[in-house]
Amino acid sequence: MKSSKTQIFSRVHSIPELRFEDQRLTSFAGLVIIQALFAKLQVKSRLRACFDHLPVSPIFGHPTIVLMLIVHLMLGYRRLRDMDYYRDDLMVLRLLGLRKLPDVSTVSRALARVDAKSIIKIRQACREMMLTRLQALRLVRVTLDFDGSVLTTGRLAEGTAVGFNKHKKGQRSYYPLFCTIAQTAQVFDVLPRAGNVHDSNGALEFMRECIGIIRAACPGIIIEVRMDSAFFSDQTVTELQDQGVEFTISVPFERFVELKQIIQARRRWRYFNGELSYFDTQWKPKKWDSRFRFLFIRHKVKKQSKEPIQLDLFNPHEYGYEFKVIVTNLVFRDVILHIRPH
Numbered sequence: 001m002k003s004s005k006t007q008i009f010s011r012v013h014s015i016p017e018l019r020f021e022d023q024r025l026t027s028f029a030g031l032v033i034i035q036a037l038f039a040k041l042q043v044k045s046r047l048r049a050c051f052d053h054l055p056v057s058p059i060f061g062h063p064t065i066v067l068m069l070i071v072h073l074m075l076g077y078r079r080l081r082d083m084d085y086y087r088d089d090l091m092v093l094r095l096l097g098l099r100k101l102p103d104v105s106t107v108s109r110a111l112a113r114v115d116a117k118s119i120i121k122i123r124q125a126c127r128e129m130m131l132t133r134l135q136a137l138r139l140v141r142v143t144l145d146f147d148g149s150v151l152t153t154g155r156l157a158e159g160t161a162v163g164f165n166k167h168k169k170g171q172r173s174y175y176p177l178f179c180t181i182a183q184t185a186q187v188f189d190v191l192p193r194a195g196n197v198h199d200s201n202g203a204l205e206f207m208r209e210c211i212g213i214i215r216a217a218c219p220g221i222i223i224e225v226r227m228d229s230a231f232f233s234d235q236t237v238t239e240l241q242d243q244g245v246e247f248t249i250s251v252p253f254e255r256f257v258e259l260k261q262i263i264q265a266r267r268r269w270r271y272f273n274g275e276l277s278y279f280d281t282q283w284k285p286k287k288w289d290s291r292f293r294f295l296f297i298r299h300k301v302k303k304q305s306k307e308p309i310q311l312d313l314f315n316p317h318e319y320g321y322e323f324k325v326i327v328t329n330l331v332f333r334d335v336i337l338h339i340r341p342h
Contacts, residue, residue, distance in 0.1 A: 050121035141222035143182035163196035199230030251325040
């Protein structure tokens with residue numbers, strides 16, 4: 001049954017007053033805080049600007065649908081059918097400014113009409129909010145983490161592909177590349193990709209774009225970059241070095257037999273603390289053009305005992321070492337601050 005706009009949209013914009021009384025509350029009462037946050041960030045007006053080039057929907061517009069999906073994810077739901085769990089919740093309706101939620105089919109049709117220009121505008125709006133936050137913090141340096149993440153889809157969806165999926169092998173998935181700001185633990189930008197691409201696919205251009213945007217918005221800020229071994233390459237290291245960016249990139253042991261030989265030949269390690277020791281050297285793989293600083297780190301760990309344990313006897317712990325190699329242009333103490341969060 002069709003509904004008019006007056007039956008769907010609500011004109012209530014005030015934030016409800018909180019009272020700690022003996023009464024029954026909705027399980028989503030905490031959304032009252034999110035309502036104030038959305039108002040401060042001007043989320044609704046930003047979303048309207050992202051879809052202003054599309055034809056206006058007769059009832060539910062794209063900004064309303066996207067805002068509802070944001071709330072949907074914040075409530076912990078992933079499937080569109082889960083909207084039925086809060087369809088009649090007054091707090092959710094108040095936050096969205098609605099009297100009733102759209103059907104799942106309405107949401108699906110609206111998402112199908114979203115074009116590439118809309119996605120670009122949404123990414124730009126997210127970056128602008130992050131840049132506003134960085135400018136307010138006035139950070140001396142900002143640390144960018146680049147890493148991919150598998151997003152599994154149970155059905156055939158546009159842009160998905162069958163690729164590496166550790167937990168659900170053989171299922172179609174996306175493999176977006178995230179740029180996360182370590183100081184705030186917030187995602188700065190996302191590069192959408194299909195699930196059958198390598199970690200480094202499009203990473204160099206994406207990395208260059210993120211660095212350029214942050215430098216333009218925050219002149220003089222020191223930029224640091226952290227990457228795992230999937231992004232290790234001559235092009236990536238050279239690009240970061242030429243741009244004057246501080247970086248730490250893990251080196252894949254399995255690709256370079258020479259690294260094991262260097263570690264075995266080493267007799268003196270520099271002491272850092274009771275668990276860590278290190279040494280560094282200028283080195284390059286055979287096909288690289290330039291040498292860079294490779295940092296070898298040795299971490300003291302307990303060996304796992306696989307023999308039967310006699311409870312009436314003293315069983316001393318045996319210790320061994322785990323090794324990690326990093327290519328970097330930082331000093332060792334700064335590198336430790338980079339790798340410990342991982």
